[in-house]
Amino acid sequence: MDKDPSCNMPHFDPEFSSPNIDFRLRHGRALLDTDYVTMVNEYPGGFSEYVIHKRIDFEKLEAINPLELLDTRTAVNVLVMLKETPGSNVNSWVLSRLLVQTLEYSRNRKHLVSDPWDEQTLKGDQLTQISNTDLAKDLKTEQRNEYRLIRSTGVAPENIETDYWSAFSKLPSVEDSFEDGELQSLSDQMLERLTASLGADGVIEIADIRKAIKSWWAEYFDDFDLQTIKRNRRKLFQRLMSVAVRQVSTMLERIAFAIVLRDASEEARATSLFKSDRERKLFELRYGALPVLGNINIGFLYDCGELHASLINDLAHALVCGETNEAWNSAEANLQEHVHLLGSVRKKATQVEAARKAERRGQYASRKPAPTVRAESQADLSAADPSEPAVLNASIHDELEAVIPFLKERDQDKVRAYIKSGGDVELAAKEVGLTKTQFKRRWKETVLKNIRNAVNEMELNE
Numbered sequence: 001m002d003k004d005p006s007c008n009m010p011h012f013d014p015e016f017s018s019p020n021i022d023f024r025l026r027h028g029r030a031l032l033d034t035d036y037v038t039m040v041n042e043y044p045g046g047f048s049e050y051v052i053h054k055r056i057d058f059e060k061l062e063a064i065n066p067l068e069l070l071d072t073r074t075a076v077n078v079l080v081m082l083k084e085t086p087g088s089n090v091n092s093w094v095l096s097r098l099l100v101q102t103l104e105y106s107r108n109r110k111h112l113v114s115d116p117w118d119e120q121t122l123k124g125d126q127l128t129q130i131s132n133t134d135l136a137k138d139l140k141t142e143q144r145n146e147y148r149l150i151r152s153t154g155v156a157p158e159n160i161e162t163d164y165w166s167a168f169s170k171l172p173s174v175e176d177s178f179e180d181g182e183l184q185s186l187s188d189q190m191l192e193r194l195t196a197s198l199g200a201d202g203v204i205e206i207a208d209i210r211k212a213i214k215s216w217w218a219e220y221f222d223d224f225d226l227q228t229i230k231r232n233r234r235k236l237f238q239r240l241m242s243v244a245v246r247q248v249s250t251m252l253e254r255i256a257f258a259i260v261l262r263d264a265s266e267e268a269r270a271t272s273l274f275k276s277d278r279e280r281k282l283f284e285l286r287y288g289a290l291p292v293l294g295n296i297n298i299g300f301l302y303d304c305g306e307l308h309a310s311l312i313n314d315l316a317h318a319l320v321c322g323e324t325n326e327a328w329n330s331a332e333a334n335l336q337e338h339v340h341l342l343g344s345v346r347k348k349a350t351q352v353e354a355a356r357k358a359e360r361r362g363q364y365a366s367r368k369p370a371p372t373v374r375a376e377s378q379a380d381l382s383a384a385d386p387s388e389p390a391v392l393n394a395s396i397h398d399e400l401e402a403v404i405p406f407l408k409e410r411d412q413d414k415v416r417a418y419i420k421s422g423g424d425v426e427l428a429a430k431e432v433g434l435t436k437t438q439f440k441r442r443w444k445e446t447v448l449k450n451i452r453n454a455v456n457e458m459e460l461n462e
Contacts, residue, residue, distance in 0.1 A: 033073045037061065038263040043320050048275065049282055050260045066287050066299035069255040070097055070248070074262075078254050092184075093251060095191045096244035101206045102213050103241070105302060111241055113168050113346070116305030122341040123147050127348055131356040139348040146344060150337050163336065164294025167343035168301065171242040172235070182228055183243070186236055189224050190216075211433050218438070249289035249297035256287035282319045285312070292332050311335045399455070406454035411447050414439070 124143030318327035421427035429439035
């Protein structure tokens with residue numbers, strides 16, 4: 001679509017500096033909502049756009065990531081209004097506001113995908129970079145053919161919401177409600193435990209929430225009174241996280257509207273902030289949860305790259321400059337095609353990565369005779385008695401230090417804590433936020449096994 005140079009476009013940029021906005025659950029937060037001000041962009045034809053900025057100093061204003069609105073007094077006021085609304089489950093909204101701060105964007109437990117992508121990604125070029133195998137080459141060819149077909153013919157998938165969610169989230173697709181009794185039970189118990197940890201000043205730190213959730217996850221939420229069998233409780237929690245993302249996206253629009261209404265003129269308050277449905281749709285695009293974005297607020301689309309930002313910007317431009325719905329439909333179809341291709345290539349990348357890991361495991365399994373592991377690396381470190389702090393043997397200390405770079409991050413933390421404690425399991429457990437029993441069990445069942453595998457790999461490479 002040719003853009004009219006006389007029509008300034010809103011700038012939608014999902015590339016924010018951090019997806020984790022640090023807020024606290026407290027009514028008397030020192031941060032004043034007066035630090036947030038509404039700027040009005042005027043476009044040709046009398047079209048207006050409301051953009052909330054944060055005051056950096058007396059002269060500088062900066063457009064905010066919508067997630068920052070969770071850290072306002074207005075957010076608390078919205079929750080109070082929800083509490084007074086008949087049939088509203090305010091506890092679920094409160095919990096959702098907290099849970100979104102524990103979302104993971106990387107490593108094995110990531111919930112949302114934030115990797116930058118471009119046209120070359122959509123063509124499947126990264127597949128052979130993961131592993132230069134026949135499978136990767138075949139899938140790359142398949143992806144290129146799919147890219148040419150969709151981009152040349154405009155063939156688009158039927159369900160953009162499902163495509164969008166699956167492309168940017170590792171969480172299951174759910175409705176933004178707690179109709180499921182078991183989900184509601186998990187939500188209530190979790191909120192009760194989190195609020196019980198409030199400090200004397202009524203503050204709950206996000207770091208403490210993350211720590212608690214990681215501990216519950218590691219134990220498969222064993223301490224919760226649920227009907228769901230233990231091995232399926234992690235999936236239940238993932239559904240809860242999905243609901244949190246959707247609910248917060250809806251909540252953010254209410255918070256933003258309240259702030260804009262506060263700053264509006266008396267005339268605008270008496271009539272309507274939005275002079276047309278297109279102005280309202282533009283506001284929803286920035287602060288709400290439109291189906292075109294899979295009901296995910298743009299604040300969650302962290303660091304997804306320039307191409308993605310430009311596609312969202314095209315949607316805004318269609319509202320500002322287009323005289324008919326044709327411009328919007330065209331921009332929506334274009335976004336839909338790109339997102340479908342992105343989801344497709346990410347599924348193929350998962351296949352290639354899984355095949356690469358399986359091949360690697362097979363290589364080690366087929367090696368005979370098995371390499372000899374030195375006796376000190378076989379030591380049952382989990383048997384250390386915390387009542388009598390152990391002094392690590394120098395050779396074992398050096399062995400553990402050498403193997404750290406070959407371990408996953410979660411294992412590295414435990415090994416460093418064990419070394420730092422001098423072999424005292426109780427001190428090591430406290431260092432990583434676990435109980436003594438939890439630390440010993442994880443060391444014996446996971447860490448020690450991974451240490452031995454790493455030692456084997458090191459010896460094979462020597």
